[in-house]
Amino acid sequence: AQSVAQPEDQVNVAEGNPLTVKCTYSVSGNPYLFWYVQYPNRGLQFLLKYITGDNLVKGSYGFEAEFNKSQTSFHLKKPSALVSDSALYFCATGGSYIPTFGRGTSLIVHP
């Protein structure tokens, strides 16, 4: 069975500082990994995905994610946080017709 875990319910960061939202995965075979963002009262929006290739994946809104096979992690990062980045972030694994989402991490960026 495949699964993802987001160990932090909430991440707080000051505007302008780098941010990291953590995700670890457990899949058999090659992982398909995704990050989505959900703003209040909105559906989820696709940010980026990893299937194969470079371990550093660049996505929308200046976000990137680092795939680490030895640590089975796929952490979301951004060099300089904005207040407008405050939202709920979901890590997900695909590769099947029943993809698995993490429980979500609430990112709060303080001015």
Next chain:
Amino acid sequence: EAQVTQNPRYLITVTGKKLTVTCSQNMNHEYMSWYRQDPGLGLRQIYYSMNVEVTDKGDVPEGYKVSRKEKRNFPLILESPSPNQTSLYFCASSFKANYGYTFGSGTRLTVV
């Protein structure tokens, strides 16, 4: 504009009264799916469809039905809603399962 459209956005209903939440996509996607989002539980898949007339159960299918008669539409049917189906529902579509989803704006359902 490429999008997934769900209706209604908000719905309050009574236990046992059949309801349908509609979902339509304009991207010619083969793959469509329904999720429910509950606090502390993240997103859980209810049903998915790989193409017209092909549907299958997700993680939490009990109490729900779906149909896929046309490629663009994937309605979610609650034949006899119960209060434990109070949730935020999302429809999503994708070109293929590994391409990443486009989500609708959600339907907040309350069953009293």
